[in-house]
Amino acid sequence: MTIKQESQKKLKELGEKLLNEIKSGENPYLDIPIRSLSNVNFNVEKQVLEIGDSSSKRFFFNISHIRKFVQTMEVAALAKELIEVDKHLSLRQVFYALRKTLPGTNIDVVDEQKESNDAIEDLEVIAKLTREQLHVNASKNGAAAGKIIIEDKGDRINWGKLGSGGWAIPSNTENIKFKKIDAKFIIYMEKAAMWERLNEDKVWDKMNCVIIASQGQATRGIRRLLQRLNQEHNLPIYVLTDFDPWGFYIYSVLKFGSISLAHLSDKLAIPEAKFLGLTGEDIKKYKLEKQKIKFKKVDLKRLEQLKKYDWFENKKEWQKQFKLMKEAKGKVELDALVTRGISFVSETYLPEKIKNKDWIE
Amino acid sequence: MAVTSQDIAEEMGKRMKSVSVAEFFKKNKHLLGFDNPLKAMLVVIKEAVDNSLDATEEHAYELKKKKRDFELPEIKVRIKKEEHGLVIIPKDDDIPVADLVKSGDSWYVVLFGEKIRASRVEKNEKFYNVDGKEIKLLFTSAKKPQVYVNGKKADVEERTLKYRITVMDNGPGIVEQNIPNVFGKLLYGSKFHRLRQSRGQQGIGISSTVLYAQQTTGTPAIITSKTQSKEKAVKLSLSIADQNEPIVHSKEYVEDFEYEHGTKIELVIEADYRRSGNKSVYEFIRRTSIVNPHVSFVLKEPKKRKIIFKRTSNKLPEEPKEIKPHPHGLEFGQLKDLLKITNQTTVSQFLVKELTRVSNNMAKDLLRKVNIDSGADPKKLTNNEIEKLLRALHKANLQRPPTNCLSPISEKDLRKSILSDTNAEFVAVSSRRPAVYKGIPFLVEAAIAYGGDIPKDSSQRLRYANKIPLLYDASGCATTKAIKEMNWRQYKVDNVSSSGYPVGPYIVLIHLASVWVPYTSEGKSAIANYPDIIKEMKLSVQDCARKLRMYLRAKMKEKRKQKRINLFETYLPEFAGSLSKLTGKEEEKIKEYLKKTLSEKYNANGDKRDDKEFNENEEEVDENDD
Structure with a gap:
């Protein structure tokens, strides 16, 4: 059974279930696994986040459920059509596709994109299908450069020959074929500016690797791409972030998976990912004390939350970093390394860290 | 010649003279409620109508007692x-x-x-x-x-x-020789010395209106009255002399009298007239008719407006029985008066016969305690002895006074009457059991009406004492206090004015029936704030408010249910459409299934099924919507 057939079958099964309920005069409902911290478990063996068994029922005949119920159904019908005609829509386009007025009223099926986005995520967990399988794309985001040649929809692309922009990573990387891999590892960084710096220095050529960046949290497309490179081709993944709770959490999502997409950890999490970003010790080592930016309340609050997550709780090295961070009372950005020289990151920081295996896991 | 202080005293003595009651009221019109022309119109009509109501009712009671046919009261008021x-x-x-x-x-x-x-x-x-x-x-x-x-x-x-006011009734009529005193003498009447629920109390009302007409327009009152036995009606023109004595100007016998028996009074007064509003004659008659459902009223107003307030009940109310004073409510002056006019020859017999709830043994006991010989002549008690006796009477452990002296409107008649007046959507009525203040029996009735023809933007408060509406001095009235002290929001009344009245299509009615209504002034427009009375009023209104709350809740529930159904119906086609796309099943068929489920769930027993998932969160959501 192809992926397409599997998706169609699952959607049809969902429809049949509801139809049976309606025929027998029951209140039709959708069973939605809860996607919040309370229903997320950390699988110690696999070292990834997994969704738990808790679910909530969403009924049609319930005035506080009906709107979301109908939104979810609209998305399901739309996805079925997209799969049939083999076309894709972006999240924004799905929003417009759902944006119609109920006859005889001034009620719109959706008022804002968040509603259609939520409906898509709900459908993913209800039907156990990914957004990609539902033919819905996020906007593309992120760039790659380095010693890999791929094939995408029949086009052969050499990541080493794409100039200053690199390869724009699509939102769905499921069907990318890796043709030739010379790179020995991947460096993922949270900022496009740093990526451009490293690309200009041709770090990937000098160090024989691939550099990938997005903006902030890695998109699903990038996460899947990184996971495949790691799992299918045994390439180590190094994550380069700032010294602050948000940077640490970007690493956490890549490695263990995220809370809201815990049901997709199998396809997104990279338990072998290594942290190569700034550590508490680096601040002293690279004399960055003066580059600290004072934490705000919200930063400290986030730090406290991170400390208590199951997947960090028993990790000595991480708890040490949290402690140092609390003592530092401020964050230090990777960009601050420029104070040590324009190409300090490419010529000193990265080679030294990798050579000394100076990473955290 | 030297002026001695003796001379001065004699000189001053010559200037002193007694002021007659008539003269006193002439100078103090406001005490009787004639403060302004608008109010004067109302007071004159109110006094005449009070008199007519008492007379016609009493007549009917007498005839009923003798098992003879009687007519229900009819009262005609004309303003020209x-x-x-x-x-x-x-x-x-x-x-x-x-x-x-x-x-x-x-x-x-x-x-x-x-x-x-x-x-x-x-x-x-x-x-x-x-x-x-x-x-x-x-x-x-x-x-x-x-x-x-x-x-x-x-x-x-x-x-x-200047207006000519005519009030006519089908009462028993007044015998010719009594007419001058009834209308031409202040403080003359049969009601002052007896304890029974009646509208008039002191016997000033009607004669004060004669005095008012006399003073403002110089015209005498014209009284026409016919009793059953006479062939012709007697028509007198009379006024009141300063010495509080009637002066009859003319007397004639007339043949054309509208009723077989009855009384008509005509007065020309300086006054102002309003067609509508809270203090209009129309409103007064309307309110009077609400609590007197057995009475028919006809109001003829200027510009040929004629309004008939039909009776909604053909039953005469229970006749209030006359009772003797209860010792606990006695005051010194009253006791002294009673001792003076009694026919009893011994104090102990006086206590037993002239007061209520005093037994022979109890009388002897009481008198022994205060050292008064039980055989003493009641007319010869000293002030000191009366004082002691009064204190002992107040302290005595006695049964409450009998309550058959009260005549409530009854819940059934009150409801019918309000419905006929307002076409209200909902009426709650409450008739309390009799209670006692200062030894005086009283009873409170209340009603709340909602919706129907009641204007949405205002609430009416109808205040009554002994079946007569009170239109003035609302702020000082016990009824107002009772209404204001209620927590209306607790009864699902959302809109409450800053002074504590419910705002919206509401009528709140309170009626106090008592053998002696404690008015705040001679104008008889407000009930004094006795805690016992206010308490009963509150209990009665609360009783109605509880029923109102139940009604409003049910109504809200029904509204919510309808809202839910509407919401389901709105989303239903959309769901059917998307499910049809998913499954290939015809959209119409799915709609049919869903509609069937919806109607089964909501209409099986007039309410929705007791499904937990059905009810989830709905209270919360609805509260926000409202």
């Missing part, structure tokens, strides 16, 4: 413009020159109450000589004539009008 008055004011002077009055079809110029004839009439002009001035009236097509004073055009201003 007697004089159209204008004041002539010259252009260069603020001081009015004279009054201009239309009497019938003719116009007169009036100075100091004297009508002046025109000295000359030319075509459409009339000339008068008044106080050395020549006044010309020019009649054009306009209703009012144009006025010239010494050739200069003058302004005319409307002035207080």
Whole structure:
């Protein structure tokens, strides 16, 4: 059974279930696994986040459920059509596709994109299908450069020959074929500016690797791409972030998976990912004390939350970093390394860290 | 010649004289409620209607007791413009020159109450000589004539009008020799010395209106009355002398009287008239008819407006029994008066016969305690002894007074009557059991009406004492206090005014029935704030409010249910459409299934099924919506 057939079958099964309920005069409902911290478990063996068994029922005949119920159904019908005609829509386009007025009223099926986005995520967990399988794309985001040649929809692309922009990573990387891999590892960084710096220095050529960046949290497309490179081709993944709770959490999502997409950890999490970003010790080592930016309340609050997550709780090295961070009372950005020289990151920081295996896991 | 202090004292003594009751009230009109022309109109009609109601009812009770046919009360009130008055004011002077009055079809110029004839009439002009001035009236097509004073055009201003008020009833009539005293003597009456629920209490009401007419327009009252046995009605014209004695000006016997028996009073008074509003005659009659469903009223007003308030009940209310005073409510003066007028020869017999709830043994006991011989002559007790006796009576452990002296409207009649008046969507009524304040029995009835023809933007508070509406002095009234002290929001009344009244299509009615209503003043427009009375009023209104809350809740629930159904129906086609796309099943078929489920869930037993998932969160959501 192809992926397409599997998706169609699952959607049809969902429809049949509801139809049976309606025929027998029951209140039709959708069973939605809860996607919040309370229903997320950390699988110690696999070292990834997994969704738990808790679910909530969403009924049609319930005035506080009906709107979301109908939104979810609209998305399901739309996805079925997209799969049939083999076309894709972006999240924004799905929003417009759902944006119609109920006859005889001034009620719109959706008022804002968040509603259609939520409906898509709900459908993913209800039907156990990914957004990609539902033919819905996020906007593309992120760039790659380095010693890999791929094939995408029949086009052969050499990541080493794409100039200053690199390869724009699509939102769905499921069907990318890796043709030739010379790179020995991947460096993922949270900022496009740093990526451009490293690309200009041709770090990937000098160090024989691939550099990938997005903006902030890695998109699903990038996460899947990184996971495949790691799992299918045994390439180590190094994550380069700032010294602050948000940077640490970007690493956490890549490695263990995220809370809201815990049901997709199998396809997104990279338990072998290594942290190569700034550590508490680096601040002293690279004399960055003066580059600290004072934490705000919200930063400290986030730090406290991170400390208590199951997947960090028993990790000595991480708890040490949290402690140092609390003592530092401020964050230090990777960009601050420029104070040590324009190409300090490419010529000193990265080679030294990798050579000394100076990473955290 | 030296002036001694003895001379001065004698001189002062000569100037002192007693002031008659009539004279006193002449100078203190406001005490009887004649504060302003508008109120005067109401007070006159109220007093006459009170009298008619008491008379007609008592008549019916007597006939009923004798097992004879009786007519239910009918009362007719007529208000007629007697004089159209204008004041002539010259252009260069603020001081009015004279009054201009239309009497019938003719116009007169009036100075100091004297009508002046025109000295000359030319075509459409009339000339008068008044106080050395020549006044010309020019009649054009306009209703009012144009006025010239010494050739200069003058302004005319409307002035207080005179009205002829007629109130007529089908009561027993009054025997000829009693008429002068009933209408021409203050504080004369049968009601002051007895304890029974009646409208009039002191016997000042009707004679004070005669006095008011006399003072404001100089006209005597005209009383026509016919008793069953006489062939003709007697018609008297009378007024009240300063010494509080009636003066009969004329007497004749007339054949045309509308009823077989009854009484009619006609008064010409200075007053103001309003067609509608809280303090209009219309409102007074309307409110009176609400609590007197067995009475039929006819109101004839200026401009040929005739309103008939039909009776909604053909049953005469229970007759209130007369009771003797209860010792706990006695006051010194009252006890002294009773001792003086009693026919009993011993104090102990006086206590047993003239008061209620005192037994022979108890009387002897009491008298022994205060050292008064039980065989003593009641007329010969000293003030000191009366004082001691009163204190002992107040402390005595006695049964509460009997309550058959009260005549409530009854819940059934009150409801019917309010429904007929307002066409209300919902009416709650409550009739409390009798209670006692200061030894005086009383009973409270209340009603709350909601919706129907009741205006949405205001709430009406109908206050009554002994079946008579109270229109003035609301702020000082016990009923107002009772309503204000309620927590209306607790009863699902959302909109409450800052002073604590419910706002919206509500009528709140409170009726106090008592053998002695404690009014705050002689004007009888507000009930004094006795805690015992306020407490009963609150309990009664709360009783109604609880029923109202139940009704409003049910109504809200129904509204919510409808809202839910509407919401389901709105989303239903959309769901059917998407499910049809998913499964390939026809959209119409899915709609049919869903509609069937919906109607089964909501209409099986008039309410939705007791499904947990159905009810989830709905309270919360609905509260927000409202």
